[in-house]
Each structure stands twice: as C-alpha cells, then as structure tokens.
Amino acid sequence: MIRCILIDDEAKALKMLQKKIKKNFPQLEILGSFQEPEQGVKAIEKLKPDLVFLDIAMPNMSGFDVLSQFDEPEFEVIFVTAYDNYAIQAIRHAAIGYIVKPIDDEALAQAIAKAEKNIQLKTAKKSNQILLDLLTEKSNTISIPTQEGYTFIKKDHVIRLEGADGYTKIICNDNHEYLSSYNLGKFLELLNTNDFFQPHRSHIVNLKYVTRYLNEGYLELADKTTVPLVKTKRKAFLELMNPS
Numbered sequence: 001m002i003r004c005i006l007i008d009d010e011a012k013a014l015k016m017l018q019k020k021i022k023k024n025f026p027q028l029e030i031l032g033s034f035q036e037p038e039q040g041v042k043a044i045e046k047l048k049p050d051l052v053f054l055d056i057a058m059p060n061m062s063g064f065d066v067l068s069q070f071d072e073p074e075f076e077v078i079f080v081t082a083y084d085n086y087a088i089q090a091i092r093h094a095a096i097g098y099i100v101k102p103i104d105d106e107a108l109a110q111a112i113a114k115a116e117k118n119i120q121l122k123t124a125k126k127s128n129q130i131l132l133d134l135l136t137e138k139s140n141t142i143s144i145p146t147q148e149g150y151t152f153i154k155k156d157h158v159i160r161l162e163g164a165d166g167y168t169k170i171i172c173n174d175n176h177e178y179l180s181s182y183n184l185g186k187f188l189e190l191l192n193t194n195d196f197f198q199p200h201r202s203h204i205v206n207l208k209y210v211t212r213y214l215n216e217g218y219l220e221l222a223d224k225t226t227v228p229l230v231k232t233k234r235k236a237f238l239e240l241m242n243p244s
Contacts, residue, residue, distance in 0.1 A: 002029065003029050003048075003049045003051070004049050004050065005034070005040060005049045005051075006032070006053045007037055007054050007066065008053070009037070009058040009059065017080070018030060018033055020108060028051070038060075040054075051078065051119065052076070053078050064131075067128060072129070074125045075124055078096075078097040078098065079097070079098040080098070082100070082101045097111040140154055140156065141153065141155065144170060153172060153178070157172045157173050157174065158170060158172055159221055160204065161203070167179055168182055194207075195207055199219055199233050200229065200230055207240060210222075210241070213237070214226070217230075217234075
C-alpha cells in the first residue's frame with residue numbers, strides 16, 4: 001500500500017479527489033485529508049506518508065511553502081493546480097507529477113503511476129530538492145504568487161518592491177510589474193541577501209539599481225522613480241553603499 005495525504009483548501013476539490021482515489025486506486029491508503037496546510041504539515045511530520053497530493057494555491061501557505069517546511073522531503077508529491085501554466089516549468093524540470101483541476105481521471109492515473117515508479121526508485125528526495133532549489137535563493141529566483149498563478153523572477157531583475165494593504169507590487173528592469181498576495185515582510189525573508197535593502201516600511205530596493213541619494217531623504221533608482229529613506233535607516237544604507 002502507498003500511504004498518502006491530501007492537502008487542498010477547497011473542500012469540494014478535496015472530497016472529489018478522495019472519491020476518485022478510493023474508487024479507482026485501491027493501492028492508495030488515505031491517511032488524512034486537510035484543508036488547512038498547517039495541519040497538513042503536522043500530519044506529514046507525524047505520519048510519514050509515501051505520497052502527498054498538494055494544492056499549489058492556498059491562502060497563507062502555498063503548496064511550495066508546505067514543501068519548503070521540510071529540510072529533506074522524502075515523500076513523493078503530486079501537485080494540484082487550477083492553471084495548466086501554474087509553475088509547471090519548475091515542476092516539470094524537477095520531474096515531479098502534477099494534475100490540473102478539474103481533475104481528469106486519465107491524468108490522475110498517469111500522475112499516480114509516475115509517483116508509484118518514483119517511490120520504487122526512491123527519487124523523491126532528489127526531485128523535491130531540485131524544485132526547492134529552483135524556488136529559493138540557490139537559483140537566484142523568487143516565486144511570486146499572482147492572480148494567474150506563479151511567476152518566477154530572477155532576483156537581479158527586480159528593481160524595487162512596494163507594499164500596500166497586504167499586497168506587494170514588484171517592479172522589474174524590463175518594465176514589467178507584478179502584484180503578489182505576499183506581503184512585503186514575506187518578500188524580505190525570500191530576498192534575504194545583501195543586494196536588497198528596506199529604506200522604508202513600504203519599500204524594498206535592489207541596491208544595484210540605486211543611482212542617487214537625495215539630501216531630502218529619498219533614493220533615486222534606475223527607472224527614475226524615488227522612494228523615501230527614513231532617518232533611522234540612512235546610516236545603514238550609506239554603510240552598505242560605501243563599505244570601509
């Protein structure tokens with residue numbers, strides 16, 4: 001038996017997946033189904049499943065965030081997404097299975113067959129690490145949850161980030177702008193690098209794009225925009241720009 005856990009914040013989708021698995025795949029044992037990803041993480045830690053069906057788009061904690069909770073995730077993953085272009089490039093590169101909502105029986109069968117093979121070959125640890133590397137600092141890439149799905153952006157393409165009402169606007173050097181449901185604090189964690197600086201509670205800037213410091217208390221960026229630099233951050237900023 002392959003022991004599995006299901007995580008999806010949509011109750012209807014979760015029940016439908018349960019029904020399909022119980023009806024068509026007797027080799028799978030469902031250990032638990034969870035709408036709250038935090039509860040799913042605890043269940044994975046406790047029950048050590050072989051396979052996790054994991055929705056990507058969930059509030060507060062995405063499917064990728066769930067996976068990143070584990071230092072060396074050794075369980076096989078089948079991602080579930082409502083969009084056929086939803087981070088598929090990274091998932092495919094990591095050779096991890098996925099299915100698109102509404103779930104097609106044949107697609108589900110193919111994903112499960114692939115997962116069974118990978119479980120036998122014990123490839124989950126390597127595949128999961130490849131995906132996590134693509135989504136984290138090791139690949140110099142950040143994943144941005146948007147209304148359409150996930151967008152992957154190179155950190156050095158980001159000029160600045162601006163937070164408002166719990167959302168974040170990301171401005172890139174190709175004139176593209178993205179609106180993310182992550183707040184600015186979350187991006188501060190993701191960017192965790194000396195290349196970025198928070199001059200104001202509503203702004204993060206890429207230091208490589210800062211062209212001038214204005215005495216009025218503003219930073220001018222390469223896209224000709226200005227952002228405020230609060231007095232308490234000026235010393236730290238100048239030290240970063242002029243290391244001794």
